[in-house]
Amino acid sequence: MTETTYLIIGGGVAGTTAAETIRQSDKEGSIVVVSDEPYRFYSRIMLSKPNFFLEKIPFDQVWLKSEAWYSENKVTLLAGKRATQLDTQNKVATLSDGSQWHYQKLLLAIGTCARKWGVPGAEKKGVLSLRNLDDAKEIISRVKTAKQAILIGSGFISFEMTEMLRMAGVAVTLVILESYYWEPLLDGASGRMIEGVLEKNGVKILHKSEVAEVVGGETVEGVVLKDGTRLPCQLIIAGIGTLCPHEWIKSAGVGVNRGILANEFLETSTPDVLTAGDCSEFNDLILGENIQLGNWVNAQIQGKVAGANMLGQTQPFKMVSFYTAQGFGIAIAFVGDVRLASDREVILRGSPQAGSYGRLILRGGKLMGATLLNLTRELGFLSKLIEKGVDLSPNKQNLSDLSFDLAKIIG
Amino acid sequence: MAEVTRKIKKIVVNRDLCIGAACCVVSAPSVFELDGENKAVLKQTGGVKNSGPAEKTVLEDGAITDEALLAAAQSCPTKAIFLYDEEGNQIYP
Numbered sequence: 001m002t003e004t005t006y007l008i009i010g011g012g013v014a015g016t017t018a019a020e021t022i023r024q025s026d027k028e029g030s031i032v033v034v035s036d037e038p039y040r041f042y043s044r045i046m047l048s049k050p051n052f053f054l055e056k057i058p059f060d061q062v063w064l065k066s067e068a069w070y071s072e073n074k075v076t077l078l079a080g081k082r083a084t085q086l087d088t089q090n091k092v093a094t095l096s097d098g099s100q101w102h103y104q105k106l107l108l109a110i111g112t113c114a115r116k117w118g119v120p121g122a123e124k125k126g127v128l129s130l131r132n133l134d135d136a137k138e139i140i141s142r143v144k145t146a147k148q149a150i151l152i153g154s155g156f157i158s159f160e161m162t163e164m165l166r167m168a169g170v171a172v173t174l175v176i177l178e179s180y181y182w183e184p185l186l187d188g189a190s191g192r193m194i195e196g197v198l199e200k201n202g203v204k205i206l207h208k209s210e211v212a213e214v215v216g217g218e219t220v221e222g223v224v225l226k227d228g229t230r231l232p233c234q235l236i237i238a239g240i241g242t243l244c245p246h247e248w249i250k251s252a253g254v255g256v257n258r259g260i261l262a263n264e265f266l267e268t269s270t271p272d273v274l275t276a277g278d279c280s281e282f283n284d285l286i287l288g289e290n291i292q293l294g295n296w297v298n299a300q301i302q303g304k305v306a307g308a309n310m311l312g313q314t315q316p317f318k319m320v321s322f323y324t325a326q327g328f329g330i331a332i333a334f335v336g337d338v339r340l341a342s343d344r345e346v347i348l349r350g351s352p353q354a355g356s357y358g359r360l361i362l363r364g365g366k367l368m369g370a371t372l373l374n375l376t377r378e379l380g381f382l383s384k385l386i387e388k389g390v391d392l393s394p395n396k397q398n399l400s401d402l403s404f405d406l407a408k409i410i411g
Numbered sequence: 412m413a414e415v416t417r418k419i420k421k422i423v424v425n426r427d428l429c430i431g432a433a434c435c436v437v438s439a440p441s442v443f444e445l446d447g448e449n450k451a452v453l454k455q456t457g458g459v460k461n462s463g464p465a466e467k468t469v470l471e472d473g474a475i476t477d478e479a480l481l482a483a484a485q486s487c488p489t490k491a492i493f494l495y496d497e498e499g500n501q502i503y504p
Contacts (some may be wrong), residue, residue: 011490043488049430061490247499295490296432324431326449331431333449376445380436 001100004032004076005092006310010109011035012044013296014277016065018107021307022048023073029104031075034095037132038080039327041065045296047136049159050164053143062133065395084111086252088270104410105310108249108260108275109303112242112294117152121214125355127236130157139237142167146234150174152211154181156325159194162343163327165235166201173204173211173231175211175223185338186371187359194375197328242294243272244279257281259292264316266306274310276302285318286387287368293321313409315362320383336386337361337371344368345368350375350402381406417496419477424462426449428491435492439483441472451491464495488499 006022011033019031042062052059055152073158078095086106088397093101108247114129117268121127126133126142130226148163151158155174156285165172178184180191181198195205206225213224214236222232246256255261255269260283266282267377269384275282281292296319305317322335340346340360349358361365367385372378385392390409422444424443426433431449435442444460446452452460454471481503484492490504 043486045430045432049489051427057489061428064488115434156446246449297431298436300434300486319437322433324433324445324449326431331447331449333445374447376431377447379433380440380444 001092001102003028003030003102006031006106006107007103007105008107008109008142009099010277010279011037011077011079011091012109012111012277012299012390013041014299014306015060015109016041017108017300017303018109018307018310019075019274020073021304022310023075025308029321032078032079032101032326034078034083034093036082036094037134040067040070040077040135042133045348046130046131046293047133048130048164050160050167053140053164054167057138069369079151081249086254088273089250091272104272104293106273107306107310108254108273108279109277109299109306110244110279112259112278113244114238115241115243117129117238117240119211119214119222121216122238124216124220125218126216126220127214127238129238129240130161131242139235143170146170148173148231148233149235149237150211150231150233151237152176153179153239153241154183154191154203155239156323157411158238159325159327159332161237161239162198162203170235171202171204172279173206173233175206175209175225177208177210179207181205182234184340187346188371189240189352190357190359190371193357194330194332196352197330200264201328208333227324233310242278246279250400257290257306260299261290264295264318265309265314266302266317267309274306276306282317285316286320295323318407320386322378322379322380322383331372331374331376334369334381335370335372335379335382336367338369338371339374345408347396347399349400354402358404360392360399362392363390367392378406381410384410417500418420419467419494419502420497421464421466422453422480423493423495424453426450426462426492428483428489429462430489432470432488434488435449435483438486439472439475439479442470442475442480444484445468448474457503461491 046052082096114131148171181194210226211223212226260275262282264283278294284291305315308315324333343363347360350356358372358375359367429450446451455469494502
């Protein structure tokens with residue numbers, strides 16, 4: 001058994017930022033970071049970007065910390081190891097190599113896992129998801145020879161991968177269950193605006209479609225859809241969301257729902273065990289409910305907050321979350337809570353015809369969230385309106401008008 | 412993290428590297444925002460907004476510290492924010 005003051009499970013942005021934050025204030029306490037990938041901290045967010053895939057951004061740009069950073073900061077990185085067991089009573093974590101670590105403070109920053117695509121034949125070579133650097137490396141190598149690719153799912157990953165594949169000259173068919181792109185998070189008009197640019201760039205979209213079977217030998221050669229259509233392909237990327245089994249955490253008695261449950265200080269139900277990043281299902285002070293996000297900035301700031309709280313501080317995590325993506329000349333941004341509940345009112349801003357189209361989602365006159373197409377320049381103002389809980393009722397009739405300056409409301 | 416030994420004179424956002432993750436916007440909202448293409452721009456005096464190069468003295472937030480600028484640059488997941496000192500030497504990345 002080895003002693004460590006701070007044990008961090010997860011070497012991604014949340015875990016590494018926490019380690020960095022701790023070291024700024026505690027120069028002596030031992031810090032151990034466990035990563036199940038054989039790599040040091042890298043830019044996971046870069047993995048889906050076309051310029052990275054097509055090697056227009058040098059591959060080495062992916063590394064965000066040098067090896068020297070770990071030694072200079074006395075951060076021990078245990079790469080290529082997983083935590084397999086946790087005893088919160090005795091504060092001991094067991095790793096996949098059998099080693100045992102006794103901690104004072106534990107951070108679970110384990111990220112999340114790509115949802116398994118349970119279609120017959122999905123184990124064939126060339127059927128991939130995009131979650132980590134090894135996935136990216138394999139896609140990079142397969143893109144060089146693939147002529148046709150099939151993408152599953154209508155979300156960020158599919159959108160960015162589609163652009164990358166088209167830039168590489170690969171024919172792309174999008175197979176989506178929904179009747180339009182990003183249903184139901186977007187409305188039909190937004191979805192069609194995105195599909196318009198995809199189709200203009202030669203992407204074929206099959207709605208309400210599902211793959212029944214992946215065919216081929218050892219490597220994928222095509223798919224059969226549920227309606228019997230056969231499509232040839234040499235590459236499939238399934239972007240169908242995330243889901244993580246948390247058995248070792250659950251059996252340790254730490255409260256788990258879809259993610260690892262935490263309060264606004266990112267403390268779990270177990271003393272001295274905190275959580276940060278994609279895996280945390282935390283009490284969002286702005287929404288007033290527990291939510292789980294998969295987002296780089298969120299994970300980075302949570303890593304900072306969790307690190308501070310592992311030092312004994314009591315910092316709450318409070319941030320309006322947002323996602324952005326861009327491709328084929330369209331800029332997509334989501335901010336705040338964009339789910340439509342029965343108590344929400346939607347105000348449309350601009351229009352698809354105008355080329356800029358947003359949906360402002362209100363509850364009781366206050367902004368909860370927004371979806372923005374080619375309106376990212378307003379993201380900052382909208383975040384502020386959400387954060388401050390500004391009553392928009394007096395300005396409601398103006399909000400649809402693109403020439404109405406949102407900055408005026410904030411003053 | 413943010414220890415600045417040389418004074419920051421000039422800031423540039425490399426738009427080819429910028430992916431609109433907006434870490435800089437969260438880290439230093441008085442200096443950075445995203446434009447219509449989801450790229451980071453620098454807020455400068457007179458309402459000027461572009462990705463630079465911009466001298467620190469023309470930033471709208473005249474009070475921003477070098478430490479805060481460095482922290483924003485360091486938060487970028489594609490290392491797209493470049494900082495230069497008074498002699499034109501690159502401070503970060």
